[in-house]
Amino acid sequence: MSDLSKSERHVLAVLVDNEAGVLARVIGLFSGRGYNIESLTVAEVDAAEHMSRITVVTKATPAVVEQILAQLDRLVPVHKVVDLSVDDIPSVNREMALIKVASTGDKRVEALRLSEAFRARVIDTTHSSFVFEVTGTPEKIEAFINLMRPLGLVDVSRTGVVAIARGAEGM
Amino acid sequence: MSGQEMTGAQIVIRALLDHGVDTIFGYPGGAVLPIYDEIFKQEGIKHILVRHEQGAVHAAEGYARSTGKPGVVLVTSGPGATNAVTGLTDALMDSIPLICLTGQVPTHLIGSDAFQECDTVGITRPCTKHNWLVNSVDELTRVMHESFYVATNGRPGPVVVDIPKDVQFASGTYEGPANVVHKTYRPQIKGDASAITRAVELMAGAKKPIFYTGGGVINSGPNASLLLRQLAEMTGYPVTSTLMGLGAYPSHEDQWLGMLGMHGTYEANNAMHDCDVMICVGARFDDRVTGRLDAFSPNSKKIHIDIDPSSINKNVHVDVPIIGDCAHVLEDMIRIWKSKVAQPDKEALADWWRQIDTWRGRKSLAFKQDESGPIKPQQAIQRLYELTKDRETYITTEVGQHQMWAAQHYHFDEPNRWLTSGGLGTMGYGLPAAIGAQIAHPDALVIDIAGEASIQMCMQEMSTAIQFMLPVKIFILNNEYMGMVRQWQELLHGGRYSHSYSEALPDFVKLAEAYGGTGIRASKPEELDAKITEMLDAPGPVIFDCLVDPAENCYPMIPSGAPHNEMILGEDPNAPTVTEEGKMLV
Ligand SMILES: Cc1ncc(C[n+]2csc(CCOP(=O)(O)OP(=O)(O)O)c2C)c(N)n1
Ligand SMILES: [Mg+2]
Numbered sequence: 001m002s003d004l005s006k007s008e009r010h011v012l013a014v015l016v017d018n019e020a021g022v023l024a025r026v027i028g029l030f031s032g033r034g035y036n037i038e039s040l041t042v043a044e045v046d047a048a049e050h051m052s053r054i055t056v057v058t059k060a061t062p063a064v065v066e067q068i069l070a071q072l073d074r075l076v077p078v079h080k081v082v083d084l085s086v087d088d089i090p091s092v093n094r095e096m097a098l099i100k101v102a103s104t105g106d107k108r109v110e111a112l113r114l115s116e117a118f119r120a121r122v123i124d125t126t127h128s129s130f131v132f133e134v135t136g137t138p139e140k141i142e143a144f145i146n147l148m149r150p151l152g153l154v155d156v157s158r159t160g161v162v163a164i165a166r167g168a169e170g171m
Numbered sequence: 172m173s174g175q176e177m178t179g180a181q182i183v184i185r186a187l188l189d190h191g192v193d194t195i196f197g198y199p200g201g202a203v204l205p206i207y208d209e210i211f212k213q214e215g216i217k218h219i220l221v222r223h224e225q226g227a228v229h230a231a232e233g234y235a236r237s238t239g240k241p242g243v244v245l246v247t248s249g250p251g252a253t254n255a256v257t258g259l260t261d262a263l264m265d266s267i268p269l270i271c272l273t274g275q276v277p278t279h280l281i282g283s284d285a286f287q288e289c290d291t292v293g294i295t296r297p298c299t300k301h302n303w304l305v306n307s308v309d310e311l312t313r314v315m316h317e318s319f320y321v322a323t324n325g326r327p328g329p330v331v332v333d334i335p336k337d338v339q340f341a342s343g344t345y346e347g348p349a350n351v352v353h354k355t356y357r358p359q360i361k362g363d364a365s366a367i368t369r370a371v372e373l374m375a376g377a378k379k380p381i382f383y384t385g386g387g388v389i390n391s392g393p394n395a396s397l398l399l400r401q402l403a404e405m406t407g408y409p410v411t412s413t414l415m416g417l418g419a420y421p422s423h424e425d426q427w428l429g430m431l432g433m434h435g436t437y438e439a440n441n442a443m444h445d446c447d448v449m450i451c452v453g454a455r456f457d458d459r460v461t462g463r464l465d466a467f468s469p470n471s472k473k474i475h476i477d478i479d480p481s482s483i484n485k486n487v488h489v490d491v492p493i494i495g496d497c498a499h500v501l502e503d504m505i506r507i508w509k510s511k512v513a514q515p516d517k518e519a520l521a522d523w524w525r526q527i528d529t530w531r532g533r534k535s536l537a538f539k540q541d542e543s544g545p546i547k548p549q550q551a552i553q554r555l556y557e558l559t560k561d562r563e564t565y566i567t568t569e570v571g572q573h574q575m576w577a578a579q580h581y582h583f584d585e586p587n588r589w590l591t592s593g594g595l596g597t598m599g600y601g602l603p604a605a606i607g608a609q610i611a612h613p614d615a616l617v618i619d620i621a622g623e624a625s626i627q628m629c630m631q632e633m634s635t636a637i638q639f640m641l642p643v644k645i646f647i648l649n650n651e652y653m654g655m656v657r658q659w660q661e662l663l664h665g666g667r668y669s670h671s672y673s674e675a676l677p678d679f680v681k682l683a684e685a686y687g688g689t690g691i692r693a694s695k696p697e698e699l700d701a702k703i704t705e706m707l708d709a710p711g712p713v714i715f716d717c718l719v720d721p722a723e724n725c726y727p728m729i730p731s732g733a734p735h736n737e738m739i740l741g742e743d744p745n746a747p748t749v750t751e752e753g754k755m756l757v
Contacts, residue, residue: 016355017354017355020304021296021302021304063484063488067481067484070481074325074326074481075301076301076355076356077301079354079355
């Protein structure tokens with residue numbers, strides 16, 4: 001149905017009522033209709049109002065993105081859906097990763113040196129390993145991981161993207 | 172407002188009563204016994220005991236489709252719930268409002284693989300509009316009220332309320348349904364005024380317009396049908412409809428082109444293909460309707476009225492989308508048309524009608540009944556129509572050729588009289604749906620036009636009809652084949668009739684009698700009228716075994732993968748054939 005060559009990456013913010021099964025509904029919608037999920041994050045953002053915010057990153061043609069937005073919006077517990085990847089809503093995207101690198105000698109020194117260039121924090125260390133915490137755009141995290149690969153990369157844990165619109169307006 | 176103390180089971184019954192429910196279709200079991208106990212103690216709600224939970228859901232669909240009110244279903248946990256899944260999916264595809272109450276094992280056993288436990292909300296999540304697991308009696312009142320709101324507002328659909336047994340026993344507080352404001356779900360009812368104005372301008376400038384209407388007009392309520400008739404009359408534009416929309420516009424009107432789509436009329440499909448302005452009212456550009464998408468109505472501007480924003484631009488890109496309820500939007504259209512003193516282009520319209528009349532001249536629904544030959548299925552439907560058209564008649568169908576022949580040769584002048592499984596195409600729908608319609612309209616004539624294969628899928632509901640003295644008539648077009656499958660095998664698979672012969676059929680006359688009903692058989696064309704009259708005169712349920720030509724194919728037909736203007740009109744060796752690409756489609 002979708003011509004993948006015309007696919008674009010879109011970051012969608014979905015404000016939902018935090019009721020049982022709401023995440024399953026959103027994920028089921030993507031799998032059931034064959035939409036792609038690149039990453040998905042969710043957490044409660046307003047405990048008093050029982051609201052959670054889901055950030056989904058998807059790749060699809062513009063027509064399919066329009067469908068995804070409409071399909072999400074008609075789920076009963078969904079308050080609001082916003083496409084944060086359109087020109088009239090500039091947004092900031094951030095992701096965090098925890099990255100474990102095990103090495104000694106020159107490689108260990110080089111890993112530490114590079115982590116400073118990326119403003120990664122060392123949050124755990126042994127004589128033979130580091131755990132770095134790095135925050136930034138997915139591209140920055142990707143670049144850091146690639147640099148760590150020859151230096152003893154062991155494990156990567158990423159949060160997936162969270163995003164928010166720039167400016168004074170709320171969602 | 173102060174609440175009233177009662178048990179969960181009592182809350183369920185009170186909420187149903189407060190929402191005006193007079194009938195529920197159900198089947199008992201361990202996990203719903205407290206609710207059944209409350210049903211025993213009251214008289215306001217009639218419980219119709221079906222013979223299989225699938226039947227309960229289809230019966231509730233028949234009730235809903237023929238009344239415009241939501242249907243209510245009550246089933247037990249585990250197998251009760253899983254048996255309901257086909258019906259729920261059917262209702263979701265055809266936008267039928269249902270509230271399905273399922274029993275669940277007590278909350279402390281959930282997740283332990285308890286006896287008759289299943290993950291009902293998990294299983295039914297993709298086949299309902301919404302569902303709830305009620306974890307505590309404190310949530311029950313709210314969920315009951317919300318379930319009615321969600322099922323009936325916006326695009327209607329089925330919902331499931333899963334109620335653990337301990338919640339049914341627990342005592343809680345009930346409050347009436349006044350002032351339920353849903354936290355998140357607020358569908359748009361009024362259409363955008365500027366979009367409607369743009370639509371009216373397009374319509375007024377049209378030279379080759381067409382109304383393409385669907386089940387949304389029926390769902391919107393009888394007023395929408397009246398408004399559609401009014402707008403059609405004001406404009407003089409031709410009207411066609413999907414399978415689901417039949418009856419919204421009267422079939423006896425000159426402006427009626429018949430149904431469109433795969434087995435629609437030649438004139439309806441060609442008019443769709445050649446039109447310059449298409450006014451889609453409550454239809455969803457389904458693949459049965461559009462044929463090959465990239466050749467669908469290539470030169471038209473398209474206006475699309477739909478209550479569900481996700482229907483817009485899903486399959487076909489439209490020029491003027493209008494999100495809203497059909498009746499509201501049609502009303503605004505009429506008002507704006509009048510205020511602009513819009514006049515259709517009379518000359519262009521006359522040319523357009525001349526063109527349509529040449530298509531009509533092909534008489535695409537014609538068939539030939541040999542006096543000495545077997546009964547043609549079309550002839551059987553035609554006689555059935557002639558002998559029943561002056562009564563208050565509700566027609567349900569199963570799925571297959573007989574369904575399409577019924578749509579083509581039975582004619583509808585009122586909404587809510589035609590009940591068929593369109594989106595899911597569920598064999599077994601017709602008999603239970605007829606039971607639901609008969610419950611809602613005790614004095615009406617309700618006929619299930621059936622196939623000999625489909626009818627066996629929910630045949631057991633004949634027992635329900637007998638128990639509740641429901642005089643439904645089952646009119647089987649018995650061609651001894653899964654005819655629609657046979658037709659596709661003939662057209663696409665070299666006539667290799669793999670497992671489509673209806674072997675070992677029961678004697679339907681004896682079967683009717685075994686249930687306690689009446690069985691009638693007809694095999695010759697000249698018998699039809701007398702035997703149909705005999706069926707109509709019989710006081711109780713009838714199975715009519717109408718032996719028809721087994722080789723008859725359903726035409727006209729747009730082969731899958733073909734555009735609207737490449738129809739097969741009949742057994743013609745030069746007819747367009749199905750392409751390799753078309754074979755891949757369903
Ligand atoms: C539950 C279900 N299973 C399978 C099908 C596929 N199917 C569509 S039509 C048909 C044949 C129906 O035969 P019959 O009821 O005799 O009707 P006919 O086409 O002969 O009029 C089948 C098997 C279906 N629609 N529904
Ligand atoms: Mg058959």
